Amino acid sequence: MKINISPDTILVGIGVSSGIGIGQSHLLNRSRVVAIERRLQSEEDVEAEVKTFLAAIAHSKDQLDVIKDRADSSALADHLYIIDTHKLILEDQMLIDETIGWIRQERLNAEGALQRTLNKFNEVFAGIQDEYLRERRSDVASVGDRVLRSLLGITQQALTDIDGNAVVVAHDLSPADTMQIDKQKIVGFVTDVGGRTSHTAILARSLGIPAVVGLETATSLIPANVPIIIDGDEGTIILNPSQETFREYLDKKQQFDYCEQQLKDSANLAAKTRDGRQVALRANIELLDELGPALEYGAEGCGLVRSEFLFMNRSLPPDEEEQFTFYREIAIRMAPHPVTIRTLDVGGDKFVADICLQDEINPAMGLRAIRFSLKEQLLFKTQLKAILRASTFGDVRLMFPMISGVAEVRQCRQLLNEVQAELDAKRIAYDPQMPVGIMIETPAAAFIAELLAKEVDFFSIGTNDLIQYCLAIDRSNEHVAYLYQPLHPAVLRAIKAICDGAAKANISVAMCGEMAGDPVYTLALLGLGVTEFSMNATSIPRVKRIVRLAKVRDGRRLSRLILKLTTATEVADFLDNEMRIRFPTAF
Ligand code: PEP
Numbered sequence: 239m240k241i242n243i244s245p246d247t248i249l250v251g252i253g254v255s256s257g258i259g260i261g262q263s264h265l266l267n268r269s270r271v272v273a274i275e276r277r278l279q280s281e282e283d284v285e286a287e288v289k290t291f292l293a294a295i296a297h298s299k300d301q302l303d304v305i306k307d308r309a310d311s312s313a314l315a316d317h318l319y320i321i322d323t324h325k326l327i328l329e330d331q332m333l334i335d336e337t338i339g340w341i342r343q344e345r346l347n348a349e350g351a352l353q354r355t356l357n358k359f360n361e362v363f364a365g366i367q368d369e370y371l372r373e374r375r376s377d378v379a380s381v382g383d384r385v386l387r388s389l390l391g392i393t394q395q396a397l398t399d400i401d402g403n404a405v406v407v408a409h410d411l412s413p414a415d416t417m418q419i420d421k422q423k424i425v426g427f428v429t430d431v432g433g434r435t436s437h438t439a440i441l442a443r444s445l446g447i448p449a450v451v452g453l454e455t456a457t458s459l460i461p462a463n464v465p466i467i468i469d470g471d472e473g474t475i476i477l478n479p480s481q482e483t484f485r486e487y488l489d490k491k492q493q494f495d496y497c498e499q500q501l502k503d504s505a506n507l508a509a510k511t512r513d514g515r516q517v518a519l520r521a522n523i524e525l526l527d528e529l530g531p532a533l534e535y536g537a538e539g540c541g542l543v544r545s546e547f548l549f550m551n552r553s554l555p556p557d558e559e560e561q562f563t564f565y566r567e568i569a570i571r572m573a574p575h576p577v578t579i580r581t582l583d584v585g586g587d588k589f590v591a592d593i594c595l596q597d598e599i600n601p602a603m604g605l606r607a608i609r610f611s612l613k614e615q616l617l618f619k620t621q622l623k624a625i626l627r628a629s630t631f632g633d634v635r636l637m638f639p640m641i642s643g644v645a646e647v648r649q650c651r652q653l654l655n656e657v658q659a660e661l662d663a664k665r666i667a668y669d670p671q672m673p674v675g676i677m678i679e680t681p682a683a684a685f686i687a688e689l690l691a692k693e694v695d696f697f698s699i700g701t702n703d704l705i706q707y708c709l710a711i712d713r714s715n716e717h718v719a720y721l722y723q724p725l726h727p728a729v730l731r732a733i734k735a736i737c738d739g740a741a742k743a744n745i746s747v748a749m750c751g752e753m754a755g756d757p758v759y760t761l762a763l764l765g766l767g768v769t770e771f772s773m774n775a776t777s778i779p780r781v782k783r784i785v786r787l788a789k790v791r792d793g794r795r796l797s798r799l800i801l802k803l804t805t806a807t808e809v810a811d812f813l814d815n816e817m818r819i820r821f822p823t824a825f
């Protein structure tokens with residue numbers, strides 16, 4: 239039921255792609271096809287129905303090929319694999335066999351049989367804990383829909399037919415739909431369903447089109463052709479904006495577009511301080527999808543590849559070959575810049591569906607990260623082999639997570655030596671000089687930084703965990719979130735000790751926790767001795783702006799001052815004030 243739209247009606251969803259879009263609503267009928275079950279009469283009919291089903295599968299594959307051929311714009315080139323994924327779903331033996339099974343055993347019509355299979359798949363996906371994997375449910379559903387339409391002879395309005403300035407409103411958009419979006423015509427999209435990690439959301443971000451998803455009832459509430467504003471940052475939709483609101487958002491849009499452009503323009507500027515220190519600003523990466531935007535935002539390599547994400551979207555861990563291909567791709571695309579691959583960091587708040595983690599009373603302090611790898615040595619060695627093999631394709635660095643002592647590092651190195659010997663025996667190439675580093679994210683590691691520094695080539699401070707363990711604050715517990723204070727004097731002293739320990743052994747100190755991406759901290763961190771920063775790529779331009787305006791000398795003075803303060807609030811107030819005075823244009 240459509241509501242009467244009064245001026246400035248606001249709907250709230252999840253903003254998954256930044257920016258402001260101003261246009262007219264365009265309702266796209268993407269409601270799921272409902273198949274009606276029908277019984278077949280004869281054996282002949284049954285076999286004919288099997289053929290019809292297989293022909294619909296083939297037809298759907300052809301359609302996807304056409305979409306793929308047309309989607310040749312560079313922004314989408316990285317995402318053509320989504321179409322391949324959909325083609326793979328079409329080839330999935332379980333989907334095909336199960337459907338044919340229903341046709342033959344129950345004498346069901348093809349669409350009825352396929353619907354039963356899809357319902358079953360949907361139930362299985364719905365029960366999956368991992369968010370990313372659960373989101374893949376929509377990929378299966380959209381492929382299923384395509385085949386059902388083909389079976390029922392229903393054609394769909396293509397996104398290419400839409401007129402200009404449209405905010406597309408749909409129940410859901412398949413990635414194939416999203417790939418047909420013409421940025422000149424479509425200024426935003428709004429859907430009833432979806433989450434941050436759906437492919438559609440990922441594509442929207444790559445295309446730079448504002449998107450708000452998960453509105454639940456958008457398609458039933460929003461009429462066609464009403465003026466509409468979409469705010470991808472706030473996750474809001476404004477229907478029938480008043481003149482005042484319209485003007486306000488026009489301003490906001492101009493500002494946003496101007497800032498985005500300015501920030502992107504800075505991608506090629508050097509991250510060099512005014513007193514001549516070159517500072518490496520790199521990206522934290524979980525998915526290959528993020529490499530394109532990382533380069534666009536000016537990342538000089540990846541300071542943290544969270545390899546566990548490769549293990550999350552699946553039922554079995556990736557084998558050596560698959561891991562090798564993944565790491566090699568990152569190394570090649572980031573070359574000549576370095577890529578720091580962190581070995582598996584599961585446990586704690588990172589749940590990997592099919593790696594058998596025991597239920598632990600206190601998982602954050604349990605069999606996590608390097609502790610898990612040192613227990614599951616076969617899995618660990620497979621990963622080490624894959625990383626070593628990828629090391630000849632770029633500047634690859636290896637990093638171990640959650641180290642708490644020298645013995646652990648030595649054990650890791652021992653296993654690395656064994657893997658190198660295995661590769662030598664098989665005459666498989668790798669870089670014998672590949673730098674080996676560790677994450678410093680436990681207070682123990684901070685205390686013995688000086689000892690650890692003698693064992694490795696670099697440190698990377700994982701502040702997300704360092705703060706959690708230093709302050710004994712569960713990083714994912716909202717009840718104690720107010721105590722999670724990056725500027726707590728204990729955290730600052732830990733960072734100082736880590737940098738001092740590294741300096742004595744003359745090794746570099748990177749930071750790859752969230753603190754690295756907040757420009758308020760940049761000058762102080764430079765002063766404390768952090769030499770490289772790795773962060774969410776979108777934060778790079780803002781941090782770079784400070785680096786280019788800063789002097790390391792000033793940072794040292796500032797760090798000495800904040801180390802004298804006694805509470806996190808004092809430090810935060812002081813730093814905030816200092817940064818505003820020193821960099822008035824940046825804050
Ligand atoms: C950290 O702990 O700061 C870090 C970068 O690792 P993760 O967030 O993946 O635990």
Ligand code: MG
Nearest residue numbers: 679700702703
């Ligand atoms: Mg960590």
